[in-house]
Amino acid sequence: MARIKNDRRTFIKFSTLGILAVALGGGIVISPYALQAEMRLRPPGAVSEKDFLALCIKCGQCLQVCPYHSIKLADMAKGHGIGTPYIDARERGCYACTAVPCVLACPSGALDHACEKPEDIKMGIAVLEFPNKCIAMTNTPVPVGHSKRIHDFTNAQMNVTQLERDMLAKLDEFEGKQCTICADMCPIPNPLSAIAMIREGNGKKPEVYEGCIGCGACEELCPANEAAIVIKPRLSYEDYYIKGIKS
Numbered sequence: 001m002a003r004i005k006n007d008r009r010t011f012i013k014f015s016t017l018g019i020l021a022v023a024l025g026g027g028i029v030i031s032p033y034a035l036q037a038e039m040r041l042r043p044p045g046a047v048s049e050k051d052f053l054a055l056c057i058k059c060g061q062c063l064q065v066c067p068y069h070s071i072k073l074a075d076m077a078k079g080h081g082i083g084t085p086y087i088d089a090r091e092r093g094c095y096a097c098t099a100v101p102c103v104l105a106c107p108s109g110a111l112d113h114a115c116e117k118p119e120d121i122k123m124g125i126a127v128l129e130f131p132n133k134c135i136a137m138t139n140t141p142v143p144v145g146h147s148k149r150i151h152d153f154t155n156a157q158m159n160v161t162q163l164e165r166d167m168l169a170k171l172d173e174f175e176g177k178q179c180t181i182c183a184d185m186c187p188i189p190n191p192l193s194a195i196a197m198i199r200e201g202n203g204k205k206p207e208v209y210e211g212c213i214g215c216g217a218c219e220e221l222c223p224a225n226e227a228a229i230v231i232k233p234r235l236s237y238e239d240y241y242i243k244g245i246k247s
Helices: 002-024 049-055 061-065 101-105 148-155 162-172 217-221 237-242
Strands: 071-073 085-087 124-128 195-200 203-208 229-233
Touching (some): 124 203, 124 237, 148 162, 217 229
Antiparallel strands (some): 124 229, 195 203
16 A cells, blocks of 8 residues: 555656646656657556557556556656556566456456456567577576565565565575576466477577467566566567567
């Protein structure tokens, strides 16, 4: 609750600044990002970006019910859609909850209630964007302390859930082993339909399949200093891997 109040305060602060900028600048908004269409990773069930921005009432209910603290509210520095929910996958991905509570909590239709289970989620697609950073490909063991960043984020929350504790305990078990984190920590019910490790030279690399929902857990948990695997929001497997649409 404290977190959502803070996010709301931030929203009010930046909204006020935006209004002042318009007044003082003769209709020109100070932030260079204010009119920029920026594709963010939206929560499960998000309708098309144009409709999402029109329908979202910025109530924060999806944020409040998320048991993994995955959802944030956009401030002015994040471009258009101030106060709308999004996910920063490197900070905390979505864990495809069975009942998709964020969708159930949405009162406006910005998150489509037809999204009823993890398999219905279509947030984006995972891409091995930086293979040179993938430690699995060089057969480098998962380093000691690889999960500190994720522990720190979790411990900073006011109400850490048992689901988060279980996720962290599982993640910690990879220390010192060959990295298969992105595949073995994939949260969807049938992870092999989404991602698997395949042999590549002396190591292995992740291969993404049609079942990928773009939840971002792989990007969050990647032990490289900068994530080797990233999510392309609102793109499907067909878009990226068949049609070659990159963004």
